[in-house]
Amino acid sequence: MLEIKNIVKTFGDRPVVQDVSFVFHPGKTNLVIGESGSGKTTILKLMVGLHLPTSGSVLFDGRDFTAMKGKDQQTVRKEIGMLFQAGALFDSMTLEQNVKFPLDMYTNLSEKEKIERVNFCLSRVKLEGSNKLYPAELSGGMKKRAALARAISNNPKYLFCDEPNSGLDPKTSIIIDTLIHSITQEFNITTIIITHDMNSVLEIGENIMYLYKGKNWWAGNKKDILHSNNEELNNFVFASDFMKQVFKGAQSKT
Amino acid sequence: MNLFFHIGRYFILLRRVFAKPEKFSMYFRQILFEMNSLGIGSLGLIAIISVFMGAVITIQTAYNITNPLIPAYTLGFTTRESIILEFSPTIVSLILAGKVGSNISSEIGTMRISEQIDALEIMGINSASFLILPKILAAIIINPFLIVISMFVGIAGGYVIGVYTGACTSYNYILGIQSFFIPFNVFYSLFKTAIFAFIITSVAAYHGYYTSGGALEVGRASTKAIVYTSILILITNLIITKLMLY
Ligand SMILES: Nc1ncnc2c1ncn2[C@@H]1O[C@H](COP(=O)(O)OP(=O)(O)OP(=O)(O)O)[C@@H](O)[C@H]1O
Ligand SMILES: [Mg+2]
Numbered sequence: 001m002l003e004i005k006n007i008v009k010t011f012g013d014r015p016v017v018q019d020v021s022f023v024f025h026p027g028k029t030n031l032v033i034g035e036s037g038s039g040k041t042t043i044l045k046l047m048v049g050l051h052l053p054t055s056g057s058v059l060f061d062g063r064d065f066t067a068m069k070g071k072d073q074q075t076v077r078k079e080i081g082m083l084f085q086a087g088a089l090f091d092s093m094t095l096e097q098n099v100k101f102p103l104d105m106y107t108n109l110s111e112k113e114k115i116e117r118v119n120f121c122l123s124r125v126k127l128e129g130s131n132k133l134y135p136a137e138l139s140g141g142m143k144k145r146a147a148l149a150r151a152i153s154n155n156p157k158y159l160f161c162d163e164p165n166s167g168l169d170p171k172t173s174i175i176i177d178t179l180i181h182s183i184t185q186e187f188n189i190t191t192i193i194i195t196h197d198m199n200s201v202l203e204i205g206e207n208i209m210y211l212y213k214g215k216n217w218w219a220g221n222k223k224d225i226l227h228s229n230n231e232e233l234n235n236f237v238f239a240s241d242f243m244k245q246v247f248k249g250a251q252s253k254t
Numbered sequence: 255m256n257l258f259f260h261i262g263r264y265f266i267l268l269r270r271v272f273a274k275p276e277k278f279s280m281y282f283r284q285i286l287f288e289m290n291s292l293g294i295g296s297l298g299l300i301a302i303i304s305v306f307m308g309a310v311i312t313i314q315t316a317y318n319i320t321n322p323l324i325p326a327y328t329l330g331f332t333t334r335e336s337i338i339l340e341f342s343p344t345i346v347s348l349i350l351a352g353k354v355g356s357n358i359s360s361e362i363g364t365m366r367i368s369e370q371i372d373a374l375e376i377m378g379i380n381s382a383s384f385l386i387l388p389k390i391l392a393a394i395i396i397n398p399f400l401i402v403i404s405m406f407v408g409i410a411g412g413y414v415i416g417v418y419t420g421a422c423t424s425y426n427y428i429l430g431i432q433s434f435f436i437p438f439n440v441f442y443s444l445f446k447t448a449i450f451a452f453i454i455t456s457v458a459a460y461h462g463y464y465t466s467g468g469a470l471e472v473g474r475a476s477t478k479a480i481v482y483t484s485i486l487i488l489i490t491n492l493i494i495t496k497l498m499l500y
Contacts, residue, residue: 045372048376049375049376050372050375050376073378074276074378075378076378077375077376077377077378078377078378080376080377080378082373082376084369084372084373086368086369088368088369088370088372088373089370090365090370090373091364091365091368091370092361101377102377104277104280105276105277105280105377105379106377106378
């Protein structure tokens with residue numbers, strides 16, 4: 001379980017995250033949604049300690065991460081997997097080396113076991129056989145999938161994904177969503193996904209926080225989200241005509 | 255004010271760089287890798303520069319020695335001393351500051367702006383130490399070897415041009431490079447090479463590590479890295495020379 005309590009973050013005198021509290025549950029896909037610039041990435045970076053909160057705290061299963069120093073912080077970080085918005089693969093390494101990197105750093109597995117694990121992770125993101133490619137040789141979507149393989153390679157307890165399926169076609173998006181959802185359940189991971197893809201929301205939104213201008217504006221799950229009468233949320237969810245029609249279709253079925 | 259900010263931040267970074275590594279085997283692998291890319295990769299450039307440098311020193315010295323009272327072996331002797339004391343360690347280090355320094359700062363700067371450094375931090379890795387320490391150690395180990403090679407090639411370049419142009423005989427040049435040899439001078443030269451290696455890698459890494467923004471800033475960082483390392487090398491050269499030779 002991951003809990004954030006009264007998190008505030010200002011850049012200079014610009015408030016970006018304003019007093020946000022939320023609980024992210026293990027074994028569930030927890031979603032953070034919101035418009036571009038609403039502070040989603042910032043909140044994620046606050047949780048993993050890449051930004052220091054102006055005030056407030058982040059608790060990893062009760063352990064106050066914000067108050068920790070060096071060694072303790074590293075202990076928590078070894079349990080974290082993160083997929084960056086732009087992938088952040090290591091340019092100088094092949095895909096195999098990228099995915100193997102956390103294993104090299106923190107496990108005592110034999111080389112053979114590591115390669116097996118790497119191949120397993122790559123196959124889960126449909127990149128089997130791309131072991132020897134460099135990040136520069138991949139398409140945007142492939143980079144994202146490779147980055148996901150790296151994020152899950154060392155069996156994280158907490159998985160952070162910043163827009164795992166932006167830039168992917170609808171079919172691959174569903175594959176990635178399903179993958180994240182299934183490993184979350186399988187290994188009881190506390191998974192936090194940032195997205196503004198309504199398909200993902202309706203597919204895997206088990207616990208959703210809607211950020212609006214840096215505030216926790218609404219919370220619920222994928223069923224609640226279509227029936228909320230929160231104006232800003234509705235504007236966000238039904239921004240496209242397509243979604244309005246989907247919703248009408250869903251209503252006429254029930 | 256700004257200067258003190260940078261100096262302070264540079265030493266804070268160094269403290270992180272020299273923290274205890276998470277896993278020695280990974281660092282060892284990185285050091286070997288960097289020795290290859292920073293050291294062996296510069297060999298060709300250094301050889302070319304040194305041979306021309308040696309040749310020019312010989313010609314210029316010969317041009318300046320017109321007095322028949324000066325013994326003929328002076329040419330070889332002077333060439334050797336200039337190369338060992340100054341040209342190989344300082345000039346070659348300045349050139350490495352350009353090549354290796356810009357390479358390091360743009361590599362680390364790119365890793366910074368594309369969030370690769372953040373990715374390392376998230377994995378619980380001390381990114382400063384993991385990225386910078388192997389480069390510093392690799393350069394301190396490998397640069398003295400490069401400079402020794404440069405000395406040999408430079409002196410050989412002087413020999414070839416000296417004999418070819420008839421400025422001296424083969425016998426006199428070789429007699430010259432064997433005369434009045436002081437081993438301490440080589441030590442002095444390699445000692446300052448190692449210090450320069452530390453400056454090149456750590457200052458360039460500093461500029462790369464604190465890059466923020468985009469590709470433009472990466473370019474700026476590597477320009478700054480070259481400028482500052484060059485200035486620092488020249489100042490340090492003066493200080494070390496004053497302390498050790500006079
Ligand atoms: N390092 C920073 N310094 C100053 N301002 C920042 C910084 N990082 C983010 N911001 C600002 O904080 C706000 C929120 O940014 P954030 O990246 O969290 O948005 P987001 O919700 O992830 O948007 P998107 O969906 O486009 O990725 C933006 O207005 C941005 O300009
Ligand atoms: Mg974002």
